[in-house]
Amino acid sequence: MMKVLHKNPDPHTWKGRAADSVQYWHQAVKCLDNLQIKDAHGVKKIAILGYAADEGVRRNQGRIGAKFGPASIRRMMGSMAFHLPENVRILDYGDISVLKEALEPAHQLLQEKTFSLLKNHHFPILLGGGHDLAFAHGSAVMDYLEQKNESFGIINLDAHFDLRPLLEGKGHSGSPFLQLFERAKASNLEFHYFCLGIQSPANPKELFEIAKKTGTWWMDMEDFTLSNWGQIQNNLDAFLGKVNKVMLSIDLDGFSSAYAPGVSAPSPMGFSPELALKVLDYLAKSKKLISMDVVELNPTFDQDNATARLAARCVEYLARRLYSTE
Template identity: 40%
Template sequence: MSNYKLANKDNWKGRISDQQLYLHEKIRFSSIKEPYLASSNKNFSLLGYSSDEGVKRNLGRIGAASGPDAIRRQLGKMPNHLNEETQLVDFGNLDCENQDLEKLQDDLAKAVTFLLESDTMPIILGGSHDLAYGHYNGLAKYLKDGEKLGIINFDAHFDLRANTDGNNSGTPFYQIALEQEAKNEAIKYMAVGIRKDANTKDLFEFAETYKVNYLLQKHFGINYLEHVQLRLIQFMEDVDYVYTTIDLDGFSSAFAPGVSAASPMGFAPDVVLESLKLIAESGKLLGLDVVELNPTYDIDDQTAKLAASLIHYIIHKL
C-alpha cells in the first residue's frame, strides 16, 4: 500500500450541538487496512487521494495534494440531514510515495474495491484527476461479469491524452479506453462541459474514434437543461452502473478559482446540481469523486466550499 495515513480528526471541526446537527459530529473514522462492518445499507466512505504528481507530469500548477483535507474542513461545518442509520466514514488519505503514481493508482483501485465490499459507497477526494484510472478499476473489479460501468465526467477536458511518457492527470480515460479495447469492449464514457479552447483537435478525433459521448460547454447550461437531461438519460440507459467524476476546473473560475487549471469560461454549479440529481435518482451511482482542488490558489475557501457542497448534496440526495 502507498503511503497511507489515517484521517486527521482535526479536519472535522465546527459548531457544537448535542443532536449531531453538523457533519463533523456525524463523521466516524476507520482504516482500509482492517475489516469494516457497515451498520446499514446507506453508508458513504471518504478517502483522500493526496497527490498532485499527475498534475506536475502534465505541466500544471501543483498544490492539489492538499485538496482532500481542504474539502473535509469545509464539509465538516455543514449541517447534517442524514438519518441516524446512515454512516459517513473517513478512511484517511493515500499519498504518492517516491513519485510512484502508477502504484498509487493501483492502491486506490484496491481500496475502492475494499470500500464497496464493505457496503459503503466510495467518495474519493482529490487530488489530481489521474485518480480516475484507479477509481474506475476499483469499481470495475467489484462488478459481476457482464455488468457495464459508465463514466460521466464533468470537466472542461477530455483527459484522453496518450500516456506514452507515463500516466498523468490528462491520461486516465485514454488508459481506460485502450484497456477496454484490448478486451474487445468499448469504453462507456460521457464527458460533459468540454471546451474547444481546452482540447486539441486530435483529442476530439480520438473521442470520435472511440465513440465517446460528449456535451460541449456552450450547451451545458441551465438554459439547455432539458437537452442535458435527455443526453444523460440516454447514456445511463445503456449501462448498469455509473461512475461520476467532477473536475472542479470545469467550473468557471468565478465559482472555482482554486484549481489546477483555472478558466473563466467554464460552467456553473446550477446545471451540475440538476445533473447530479438525475444521476442519483437513476439508482445507478456506484462511485463519486471530486478532483483538482488546489487550495494554494483558492480565494476565501470558495472552491473547497463548492467541492464540499457538491458532496453534501449527493449524500443527502441518495
C-alpha cells in the same frame, strides 16, 4: 521501490459548531485507521478516501498543489449541517499519497481499496488530488461490475476530455479516461464515457479525434447550460439507458473560475454550480450511481476557500439527494 503512503484520518480536521445531537457533518463522521474496510449488515455507508497527490498534475504540466485538496475539502465539510438519515454512516478512511514520483503504486493501492469499499457495500467518495485518480477509481468500478456481469459508464463534469496519450509510457492527470478505454478494450468490455462541459480552447483537434475513436459522448460548454436542460436530460437518459451503473467524476476546473479559482487549470469560462447540482440530482434519482470523485482542488490558489466549499457542497448535495430518493 518507493513506498506508497497511507495516512490515517485526522479527527481534528473535522471541526464545526458544538451541538447536543448530531447536527453537523463533523459530528457524524467516524475516522477509521489502517484502511480496515469491513461490512456492517443493514447499515448504509459513505466512504471518504483522499488521494493526496499531484504527481499526475506535474507530469501533465499543471499547477501543483492538488495534494492539499482532500484536507481542504474535509475542513469545509465539517461545519456543514447534517441532513442524512440516521442509518447512514459517514466513514473517513484517510488519504493515499506517494513519495516522490511513485504514482503507479499509489494508483494500485487506491484501486484495491476502492474495490474493497464497493465489495463491502460502501458508496465511495474519493477526494483529490489530481484527476489521474479517475484511472484507479474507474478500474476498481470496472473490476467490481465485471464480477457482477453488469455494464459500466462514466460521467465526467469537466472542461477537458482527459483522453491524452501517456507520457513516456506513464499516466498523468490528462490521461485517465484513455487508460480506462484501453483497459476495457483489453478485457473485451464496452467503454461508455460521457463528458459534460468540454471547452474547445482547452482541447486540441487531436483530442476530439481520440474522443471519436473511443466512442466518447460529450457536450460542449456552449450547449451545457441551464437553458438547454431539456437536451442535457435527453442525452443523459440515452447514455444511462446503455449501462447498469455509472461512476461520477467532477473536475473542479470545469466550473468557471468565478466559482472555482483554486484549481490546477483555471478558466474564466465554464459551467455553474446550479447546473452541476441539477446533474447530481438527476443521477441520484436514476439509482445507477455507484461512486463519485471530486478532483483538482488546488488550495494554494483558492480564494476564501471558495473552491473547497464548492467541492464540499457537491459532496453534501449528492449524498443528501442519494438517500432522500430511496
